[in-house]
Amino acid sequence: MLSINPTYNTQYTSPINQNRQIRTIKPQNDTVQFKGRVGHEVIKNGKKNLTLIQETAFFREPDTLNWAIKYIQNKFAKNTKIRIIVGACSSGEEALSFKMLMKDRKTEILGFDAGENAIKKANKHIYQISRPKDKKNAEFAKEIGLSAYKDGYLSFSSRPLTGMHKKHQELFNKFFEEIETPEHKTSLITKFRNYLLEKMGRTPDIEVKSRTYKLKNPETLNCNFMVGNIEQMDKFTPKGKAHILSFRNAFYHIMNEDLEQFERTPLPDKELKPILDNIGKQANRVLEKDGLFILGEHEDKQGSNMKLLSEVLKNSGFTEAVENRNNYCNIWKKVKDL
Numbered sequence: 001m002l003s004i005n006p007t008y009n010t011q012y013t014s015p016i017n018q019n020r021q022i023r024t025i026k027p028q029n030d031t032v033q034f035k036g037r038v039g040h041e042v043i044k045n046g047k048k049n050l051t052l053i054q055e056t057a058f059f060r061e062p063d064t065l066n067w068a069i070k071y072i073q074n075k076f077a078k079n080t081k082i083r084i085i086v087g088a089c090s091s092g093e094e095a096l097s098f099k100m101l102m103k104d105r106k107t108e109i110l111g112f113d114a115g116e117n118a119i120k121k122a123n124k125h126i127y128q129i130s131r132p133k134d135k136k137n138a139e140f141a142k143e144i145g146l147s148a149y150k151d152g153y154l155s156f157s158s159r160p161l162t163g164m165h166k167k168h169q170e171l172f173n174k175f176f177e178e179i180e181t182p183e184h185k186t187s188l189i190t191k192f193r194n195y196l197l198e199k200m201g202r203t204p205d206i207e208v209k210s211r212t213y214k215l216k217n218p219e220t221l222n223c224n225f226m227v228g229n230i231e232q233m234d235k236f237t238p239k240g241k242a243h244i245l246s247f248r249n250a251f252y253h254i255m256n257e258d259l260e261q262f263e264r265t266p267l268p269d270k271e272l273k274p275i276l277d278n279i280g281k282q283a284n285r286v287l288e289k290d291g292l293f294i295l296g297e298h299e300d301k302q303g304s305n306m307k308l309l310s311e312v313l314k315n316s317g318f319t320e321a322v323e324n325r326n327n328y329c330n331i332w333k334k335v336k337d338l
């Protein structure tokens, strides 16, 4: 059973609030702060509270991104428009990664997320690239399997970059410009709390170095963000059928009881199956034939029932588009309308 680090649940400092007065500046010294953009949001779902974990990164799971983009560019080469829907887009990094990698003007992207704060952040077009401050913090981040700082190479690199990382960095610099990261003072209380957590053998907040970036031309990107729940996609997705529907690293929210407890309690199959059937049907309706439904590469480890989801997708007009990598297939192709 997966446990969630309780220390995420407090004092996340929103990059937006730190950057009320934005102006373009020359690259400058790194600012040390706690946690960078690993965040969470609690929303009401009926009588229940739902804790949404909004950790994300640019170019996350690049093999999946690259495979899907190559496939779409070949399969729909003659199309004048390519439509990509990124569900569970969090603060927008995934949608913008698709946009940067597609390298064309004909791609329209819609990002949606159940979290209002996440969408507010996405619509501000301001991002922080962070990396753990030092070796000790890097070890904490590794220990709890954080992915949020895996894009640190876009701004901080101590070693020569690999070919792929270099390409990402070039794309990132084309789309973003650095702006000032205000000095972030960590209060004595936070420092003391962190000290206690460490003494108690618990994972303290990760201390990170951050740099802040602003999207250069958001208005010309054809990339929109809105609040939306994948279970109600029919109500808000645009008319034209999409070529990609991505919903990565989020199914554990749907497949478990509320995540406020540190343990994830899976919903019984009987309760879960109709929810997944409903999502499968809507995914089918949203996509063009031969379009892709993309999942994360490690959904099973996050506490999702991938056996049941795979069965549902097979019965919802999808077939496996790539080989199983982690006991399930994470890229599905729509083969027929229902």
Ligand SMILES: C[S@@+](CC[C@H](N)C(=O)[O-])C[C@H]1O[C@@H](n2cnc3c(N)ncnc32)[C@H](O)[C@@H]1O
Binding pocket: 052, 053, 054, 055, 056, 057, 060, 087, 088, 089, 090, 091, 094, 112, 113, 114, 115, 118, 228, 229, 230, 231, 247, 248, 249, 250, 253, 254, 296
């Ligand atoms: C860990 S983040 C994943 C972000 C991004 N897809 C990635 O892979 O980096 C999970 C996101 O799923 C969103 N989410 C959870 N349940 C959702 C639902 N039913 N519909 C839309 N978004 C949802 C959360 O708000 C959160 O931002």
